[in-house]
Amino acid sequence: MATSSLLFALFITILNIRMVMCASCGPIIANDEERIHVALNLEFLEAEFFLNGALGKGLDTIDPSLAAGGPLPVGAKKANLDALTNRIMEEFGYQEVGHLRAIITTIGGFPRPLLNLSTENFANIFDEAVGYKLAPPFDPYMNTVNYLLACYLIPYVGLVGYVGTIPNLVNYNSRKLVAGLLGVESGQDAVIRALLYEKANETVLPYNITVxxxxxxxxxxxxxLAMCGIKDEGLIVPLQLGAENKTESNILSADANSVSYERTPQEILRIVYGTGSEYKPGGFFPSGGNGRIAKGFLAKD
Incomplete structure (x- = not known):
């Protein structure tokens, strides 16, 4: 236990050092539309991953007008899911269609960015997470547990992004829109985390790693990747991170007062690009995100 506490303290120290060294953890200057457009990129990502995982088809079949002629996602396909999970993910997919429509009709949109939902991309992310190459490579579409773990990658990023966006919004309609989006995104993340927590101690085959x-x-x-401190926690945490320091269960990730963490646009881009840099695209967005903020960072690369 002492070793675990020491490692945890070392991890905190390293993160705090990186946060101090990072020149871009603070707010940026942007209007409501530009801030919400950062989230629109993630809504496209979620829509395509959930729809394809549950149905084997995406926006170009469900509502092509929302894609606005953007390139087809790379590698998206039907996942091998149990009936319950498939029904949940189908619902999530349709919810994301609604989110896209709500954003586009309220503030305007842009064409779907190029998305990489390939097995190879997920395998690279999971290799980076564990610190070595998994053998065989992680396949998010292989079974229910793998798909849920892949889902764990995505909605929470949008959730903390929305939490960070709302205080900076000026217009009532913008705040109303994002508050409504945040409510459903939070629910999606909670469902995914609860489904995974039920399997928390199960070993993910063929790896010697539990859920x-x-x-x-x-x-x-x-x-x-975000480089701005701890704003993300797994399903089981040290007591120091549990609710009121009294539980190691962590079905909902939150701060010391059980209030949701928040992230800035640049933090979000660093994560979904998988590069740790808002200036360098990659990961789920091989050509970068769309919108003034994302394109502005790319132009400075």
């Missing part, structure tokens, strides 16, 4: 350990690796990866 909870995978969640911790992924959360730590996102903290490292």
């Amino acid at each position: 909870a350990e995978f969640s911790n690796h992924i959360s730590q990866l996102r903290n490292r």
